[in-house]
Amino acid sequence: MIEKTQVDIMMVGGCIELFELDGFEGKIGLDERGLPLFTKSMKQQLPPYMPELLEKMTPKMRSDGASFADVAIDVEHEDSCDQFTDVEICNCNAVIRDQKIQMYGTIESETMTCTVCNESFTGQPGGTSSSEYAIELPLRKDGQVRSFWCFDHYYSGRLICEDCLDKEIAKRKSQTTEKDRTRPIDVTDH
Ligand SMILES: [Zn+2]
Numbered sequence: 001m002i003e004k005t006q007v008d009i010m011m012v013g014g015c016i017e018l019f020e021l022d023g024f025e026g027k028i029g030l031d032e033r034g035l036p037l038f039t040k041s042m043k044q045q046l047p048p049y050m051p052e053l054l055e056k057m058t059p060k061m062r063s064d065g066a067s068f069a070d071v072a073i074d075v076e077h078e079d080s081c082d083q084f085t086d087v088e089i090c091n092c093n094a095v096i097r098d099q100k101i102q103m104y105g106t107i108e109s110e111t112m113t114c115t116v117c118n119e120s121f122t123g124q125p126g127g128t129s130s131s132e133y134a135i136e137l138p139l140r141k142d143g144q145v146r147s148f149w150c151f152d153h154y155y156s157g158r159l160i161c162e163d164c165l166d167k168e169i170a171k172r173k174s175q176t177t178e179k180d181r182t183r184p185i186d187v188t189d190h
């Protein structure tokens with residue numbers, strides 16, 4: 001079974017702080033190459049795919065000077081895994097099937113990537129606004145503003161760009177108007 005989730009990695013001092021939905025939360029030290037130093041108990045607490053993901057991400061973040069990364073991942077669990085029961089803790093050999101860095105950077109300069117079309121934009125974040133259904137995350141650069149949107153709730157929604165959102169809305173609108181018109185058109189045609 002596929003679980004869609006996110007991992008938020010924050011670089012704080014010489015450590016990384018991890019926040020995963022429904023999962024492990026904690027601090028992990030880094031060695032001189034920027035690789036995470038896992039203790040035995042951490043490895044036991046972390047989902048099986050996490051050490052490898054972090055070993056890829058943390059040296060990159062350190063050399064880029066990135067202070068955070070939000071990685072959307074599709075994780076495949078075995079059907080018998082407790083992740084999907086009331087326990088909600090993975091006890092299988094889960095593997096990552098797809099991963100996308102959807103937010104990356106620092107407070108001054110952030111790169112957001114649309115999880116639908118893969119378009120990226122880098123700018124200064126700020127002016128986030130939220131409603132009951134969505135969060136708008138604007139990025140500014142040279143007087144240009146580009147917004148990304150996140151539905152569901154803050155840490156579990158995947159990012160979608162303005163263009164993809166417009167397309168999605170237009171598609172839904174045309175679907176509903178087609179349905180509404182079906183009957184009168186049929187009548188006039190006959
Ligand atoms: Zn599992």
Ligand SMILES: [Zn+2]
Binds near residue numbers: 117160165
């Ligand atoms: Zn897009």
